[in-house]
Amino acid sequence: MKPAFKWTALALVICLPLSAQAHRAWMQPSATVLSGDDSWITVDAAVSNDLFYFEHVPLLLEGIGTPLQAPAASGQAPMRRPPSQLQIIAPDGSSIAAENGNIGHYRTTFDVQLKQKGTYKLAVANSGLLATWKDKDQPRRWMGKASELANNVPANAADLKVTQSDSRMETFVTSGNPTRTVLKPTNQGLELVPITHPNDLFAGETAEFSLLIDGKPAKNLEVNITPGGNRYRSETGEIERKTDEQGKFSVTWPVAGMYWLQAETTSTQGVAKPANERRASYSATLEVLAP
């Protein structure tokens, strides 16, 4: 892959819905269940094909590490967007900062000190518009906020398509007893509302979840659950589920390990202008423990 194209791909993958075929963006905590008073986790954040391996690009997060310099592009400048914002929500609902951030060639790493007992949520949520159009037969793209659309995209652009995009990536970590404060949805975009606590998942047991789109049940939506570690097996081991009329789905975990859960929805119904299409995606890294 040419460097310029690689950086474009990185910018795209962070913003766009994460389709099952494309590169996946993910965070993986060093532990999800912790005991004791002085608990820390370290987290890897990367974009890759295989789960959970570092083989493509690091996941750029605002304020974490110093990004490697993007290579100077020849011709048209690659489309760049600012790094995503990482939010770490403590059990009491407050936001806390990551520490010791670093960006390497393949992955970003950061630490989180778990000073409180209970469940923490790590989330990377992006919301914005994606515009595509043609300028003298050349494809053009722009990403940003709705308020900046007019200044960046010609109103009379040919083949103009504007997509409202919401993406959210999460993982959960618990020190001591699991709590549920951080599990409350924001009611923006596609979100997972765990019925079974996400740090109380065990092989052989059935876990129940629901998905919301803008706070309402995301009905009849496909959910893909992929176990990590595919380097050491031939099958992807992917589990496919569909949400019911209440937006609920359940999964019986076949084996212990790290799993990547992903869902996305595209709609042209009820889309707020200036967008004419709506996309929303959600992904989470979940750890299933041995009983």
Next chain:
Amino acid sequence: MRKHLLFSLALLLAGPAFAANLDISVEIPRLDVAEYHRPYIAIWLEKSDQSHAADLAVWYDVKMADKKGEKWLKDLRQWWRKSGRNLELPVDGVSGATQAAGAHKLHYSSDKAPLKDLAPGNYFVVVEAAREVGERELLRVPFTWPVQQPAQQQAQGKQELGTVSIQLKP
């Protein structure tokens, strides 16, 4: 020696006639390994549906500064899920230091907690062991409460636990 035995007998006889006893023996095997650390061990009572009933003992590195020994309690993963994560440690009468290889005896009487308030039913004594750079093992030994007649049950461990036996006396 004989005097001591007689004294013990007298003590037993002096106890309330309805006091039933549960005696547990947990054997920590001697392991021939390059790096040995005493195992973390949790011993608790479960109902027949394997839900938690009462903690009997948890042996971990209680002496480390700043309660650092609690960091590995989650490796006793069944106990951690069923009880440990709900507790404010240390717990009086439950928390204890790690033990050396050998058979360790625990004694419980029906006139004291936790047996005093134990509802009639079928139970397990559960013993879970996890050792640093070692393995993890869990054994369940069934019993019925209250005790109708003297009974003995045992389970045999393979790696981190030796014999776990219980003796019940009405």
